[in-house]
Amino acid sequence: MENIKVSGRIVLHPIQLIDASEIFQTIKNQRDYLGRWLPFVATTEEQKDTEAFISSVIETPEDKREHTFVIRYKNTFAGIIGFRGTDRANKKTELGYWLSEHFQGKGIVIQSVKKLIALSFNQLNMNRLVIRCATENYKSKKIPISLNFKFEGIERAGELLSNGKFTDLEVYSLLKRETKI
Numbered sequence: 271m272e273n274i275k276v277s278g279r280i281v282l283h284p285i286q287l288i289d290a291s292e293i294f295q296t297i298k299n300q301r302d303y304l305g306r307w308l309p310f311v312a313t314t315e316e317q318k319d320t321e322a323f324i325s326s327v328i329e330t331p332e333d334k335r336e337h338t339f340v341i342r343y344k345n346t347f348a349g350i351i352g353f354r355g356t357d358r359a360n361k362k363t364e365l366g367y368w369l370s371e372h373f374q375g376k377g378i379v380i381q382s383v384k385k386l387i388a389l390s391f392n393q394l395n396m397n398r399l400v401i402r403c404a405t406e407n408y409k410s411k412k413i414p415i416s417l418n419f420k421f422e423g424i425e426r427a428g429e430l431l432s433n434g435k436f437t438d439l440e441v442y443s444l445l446k447r448e449t450k451i
Contacts, residue, residue: 272284274339274389279344280341280342280343280378280381280382282340283340284328284337284339285327285340286340287325289324289340290317291317292347293320293350294317294319296347296349296370297311300371303371305432306431307404307410308432309429309430309431309432312432336353336354337389338350338351338352339352339382339386341369341379343373343378348372348378349367349369349379350368351367351379351383351386352365352366353386353390354366356396360397360398361397362400363390363394363399363400364400364401364402365383365386365387365399365400365401366401367379367382367410380416387444387449396446397445397446398443398445398446399444399445401441401442401443402428402440402441402442403440404437404438404440405437405438405440411440411442414444415442417444418444419443420442420443421440422441422442422443423441424438424440
């Protein structure tokens with residue numbers, strides 16, 4: 271997978287081991303902020319944990335790999351976006367993302383999601399794209415709502431958070447036929 275130019279300021283590039291330090295430092299420095307909604311933050315204790323995650327992505331055979339991208343804003347690490355739980359037989363996947371606190375409110379995620387919608391339907395030949403957001407994560411769920419994803423319902427106790435409590439997830443989906451991409 272090649273780099274994806276989102277705008278003059280935003281570029282998505284396939285995650286690489288060289289990104290581990292920036293990713294880990296962001297998680298380390300924003301542990302409370304990111305850990306509120308991202309369960310993996312609690313278990314990301316050292317840079318080697320981030321390196322292990324990246325290795326698991328890039329060492330997966332291409333035909334089974336989940337496409338994961340680093341978001342760069344003005345050439346600075348801003349966050350991660352990518353697919354997970356891809357079911358190629360049924361042509362569906364889930365899109366997940368997280369953004370450093372310092373880059374919130376700049377439209378970075380919504381612009382990046384638009385590019386990955388096009389990628390999923392046009393290049394990866396998906397038919398269905400899902401975004402799941404904690405019911406109280408208002409910033410995150412603005413994304414699928416503003417992009418006309420359909421609200422499907424609540425996945426009760428769908429994710430175990432770092433604090434040991436389960437959170438309900440709102441499930442949104444978009445079908446290829448519903449897009450103009």
